[in-house]
Each structure stands twice: as C-alpha cells, then as structure tokens.
Amino acid sequence: xxxxxxxxxxxxxxxxxCQMCGQCVLHSTGMTCPMTCPKTLRNGPCGGVRPDGHxxxxxxxxxVWLKAYERAESLPLLPGRWRAEYDHLRPPVDNQLEGTSAxxxxxxxxxxxxxxxxxxxxxxxxxxx
Amino acid sequence: xxxxxxxxxxxxxxxxxxIPSINADRAAVERAVxxxxxxxxxxxxxxxxxAHAHASPLAVSLAIRDCGVEPIMQLVCxxxxxxxxQAEIVGAALHGLENVCCLTGDDVTAGDEPxxxxxxxxxxxxxxxxxxxxxxxxxxxxxxxxPAPQLFIxxxxxxxxxxxxxxxxxxxxxxxxxxxxxxxxICFEPDRLRGFVDEGVRAGLDRQLALxxxxxxxxxxxxxxxxxxxxxxxxxxxxxxxxxxxxxxxxQACEDLAYELAAxxxxxxxxxxxxxxxxxxxxxxxxxxxxxxxxxxxGKDDVGHGSPVxx
Numbered sequence: 194x195x196x197x198x199x200x201x202x203x204x205x206x207x208x209x210x211c212q213m214c215g216q217c218v219l220h221s222t223g224m225t226c227p228m229t230c231p232k233t234l235r236n237g238p239c240g241g242v243r244p245d246g247h248x249x250x251x252x253x254x255x256x257v258w259l260k261a262y263e264r265a266e267s268l269p270l271l272p273g274r275w276r277a278e279y280d281h282l283r284p285p286v287d288n289q290l291e292g293t294s295a296x297x298x299x300x301x302x303x304x305x306x307x308x309x310x311x312x313x314x315x316x317x318x319x320x321x322x
Numbered sequence: 323x324x325x326x327x328x329x330x331x332x333x334x335x336x337x338x339x340x341i342p343s344i345n346a347d348r349a350a351v352e353r354a355v356x357x358x359x360x361x362x363x364x365x366x367x368x369x370x371x372x373a374h375a376h377a378s379p380l381a382v383s384l385a386i387r388d389c390g391v392e393p394i395m396q397l398v399c400x401x402x403x404x405x406x407x408q409a410e411i412v413g414a415a416l417h418g419l420e421n422v423c424c425l426t427g428d429d430v431t432a433g434d435e436p437x438x439x440x441x442x443x444x445x446x447x448x449x450x451x452x453x454x455x456x457x458x459x460x461x462x463x464x465x466x467x468x469p470a471p472q473l474f475i476x477x478x479x480x481x482x483x484x485x486x487x488x489x490x491x492x493x494x495x496x497x498x499x500x501x502x503x504x505x506x507x508i509c510f511e512p513d514r515l516r517g518f519v520d521e522g523v524r525a526g527l528d529r530q531l532a533l534x535x536x537x538x539x540x541x542x543x544x545x546x547x548x549x550x551x552x553x554x555x556x557x558x559x560x561x562x563x564x565x566x567x568x569x570x571x572x573x574q575a576c577e578d579l580a581y582e583l584a585a586x587x588x589x590x591x592x593x594x595x596x597x598x599x600x601x602x603x604x605x606x607x608x609x610x611x612x613x614x615x616x617x618x619x620x621g622k623d624d625v626g627h628g629s630p631v632x633x
Contacts, residue, residue: 231429231440232399232400232426232429232440232442232445233442233445234426234442234445235445235448236445236446236447236448236495237445237447237488237492237495238483238484238485238488238492239426239445239446239555240426240478240479240480240483240507240554240555241426241428241429241480241483241554241555242480242483242484242485242555243483243484243554243555244483244484244557246484246485249428249429249432249554249555250429250431256484258485259484259485262485262488263485280491280495282447282448282451282495282498282499283448284448285404285443285444285448285452285462286443288443308462308463308464309460309463309464310452310455310460310461310462310463310464310465311451311452311455311462312464313455313458313460313464314451314454314455314458314460314500315451317458318498318500
C-alpha cells in the first residue's frame, strides 16, 4: 500500500502538484488539484480572486479554481460526465486519508465514505425534503 | 422563526447592516446599534474581518440582541475546524439566535497576524450544508441533536470577482446546500452587479434565496483607494475615485455615490433588500435610507421586485 502511495506521489506530484489528500477529485476539476488552493477549497473559487484572475493569498499564482473552471470547460478529451461534475457539491476532506493512495481509496470506495450526518442531509436534499 | 426570515417570506423589502469590529467595549455596540436600529431589520456581527482578531461573532450577536435588534452571526471557515464551527452554531441556537451567515473568510495573510495557522477544514458550501445538517437535528457525524435548532442560513457571493460567468452557479450551489439569503460582497461596478442579478433571475436564484446586494458608504477618495487595494476581491473603478476626489466635500460625494448605486440596485428585479456597510459613520446609513424612501419601513411596493422566499 505504501509503495503504491509512493509511486502515485512520484507521478501526480510533478504533474498536478498533488498534496496526497487521498481522495482525488482531479477528474471533476478540469485536472487541476484543488488542494493547491491556499485555502484548500473543494467547492469553487472564493470571493478574493483578483481582477487579473490571480490568487488573493499568492498574487503570483493564477487562481486554482479559475484554472479549473476554464479547463473543465475547454480541456480536450475530458469526458462530458467529468465536465459536469465541476459544479458538484464535494464533501469535506477526510483528513484521515492524508498521505494514503487515492487510487487504492478509489478502488476500495473508501474515498466515497462521508460522515453519516452529511450523507443524510444530501439524501434528504435529493428527496426534495 | 427569525424576524428576518419572516419578513423575507412575506416578500417585504429588508435592510441589513453591519456594525464595525467590536472589542471589549459594550458602549460601542450600543452606539452602533442605535445608529442602525431605525432602519435595519437585522445587523451582522462579523467574524474577525480581514483576519484581525476582535470579539467573537457569537458574543457580539448577543450584545446586538441585548440592544434590541436581531443579529446575523457571520461564521468564516478560516479559524475553526468543523467541530468548532458546529459548536458555534449550536451555541448560538442555545441562546435562541437563528440567523447564521456562512462565508469562506479572508485569508490570514490579509490580517495583522499572518503567521497564524489557516484552518479551512470546511469551505463555505460545506459549512452551509453542515448548518443545514444541524437544523435537521443531526451533527455532521450523524449523532442526534435534539431539539433541532431553528436556523435561518445565509451565505455571501462576490459578483465582482472572476470567474464572473461562474458566480451565479456558485450562488446556486450555496442555495442547493441550504442558504436562504445571500448578502453580496460590496461591488462598485454597477455593470457587474447588474450582470449577476440579471443572470441570477434568469437562473431562478432569486426564488431560492433572498438576494441582498451590499452598499458601502466610505468617507473619502482615500478610503475608496484603500478598498480597491486592500479588500480582497473588491475593485473600485479609477473614474469613481477621481469623481469623489474632485469634490470639495468628499464625504458627501461618497454618500451621493452610494445613493446612486443603491437606487439603481433596488430597482433591479429580483433584489429582496439591501445590506449597508458604512463603517460606523455617524448618520450616513440613515441618510441613505431616508433618501431611498426608507424601503424597509414603508414596504417594498415602491422599490424592490423581490419575490417571497420559501424559508
């Protein structure tokens, strides 16, 4: 398991700046890692984006979520299903998964496990309650 | 139900305001509330704005209520993890406070203690969802919360920050998460604000939550420049600053500017009310409301076109 995580980091680190959160959502964010946002936001850009599209915290960096938005719209070869997921409500990060392999967590569906209260609220919303 | 939610559910025009940051000074709360009470339906207690430590929003909310006005407790994701955020909301409910406004929050680097650890354990759509989870009688873990607190959940969106084409969708996401009122970030660009509200109405945003654009009344061209340079996500067009600078009475010029923006804003279909930020300037907010015809006290028929919000 540790070996898979090491290999994963060696690949995803240089390409996407992977922070090894262990619950990868790259496919739904235009292949842009939201964990590289200084506020580690998982659900879109904050209100501090500068007029030139750069980050409130790191002025030299383009807003991660602005990049994700543009790429989710225009990146070639991205399946339509993935593009549509940009606007999904992503659950809070499970901090227990930090440093573990997102690939393994995907295959075991561990990365989809959310707190019971969160799940109940989402389910109630889906039922229109 | 909170008075704010009642009024919005009836489709009446509301005015909310924001008192300046409060320290350990009870009299300052009384002075500020006295200024806003004649025209404001509710007053925001901010959560350590611009990452500067002040009295906590729950404590300030209680002080506002003691002064006879309904508070809106702001809560940002910067300083507390999910456990502390839930504790704050349930703590507010323990005291009968219902209005909670959930924000991401300025980064620690915007403040005077940039060496602090930033938290952001949740983001704002997640915080809104957690507030709704509490209101449904559960903690995030699923543990029962009985009785379920009565909450009126709000959010903030910035119509003036890129990506402009996505801002309404993000607001809709917050509505889906459970927000029922949306206080917009200050916006000195009328075209941007109109663009957001128009697009919001087209997308049905105004039927899902109450749209409350903010109107800011600064003091001078220098203050406008400060906002432009230092407030994250807010731009002030150079022409506006020049216009204020050219006038002898800059404070009056700022009031005139705020009036123009406010009059234009409340005429927009879909706007349910206004949020006024005047940095505690004596009388400026009251004068603005008077010039607008006291919309929160005379009913909405003459001004807004907001539809009743299901709360």
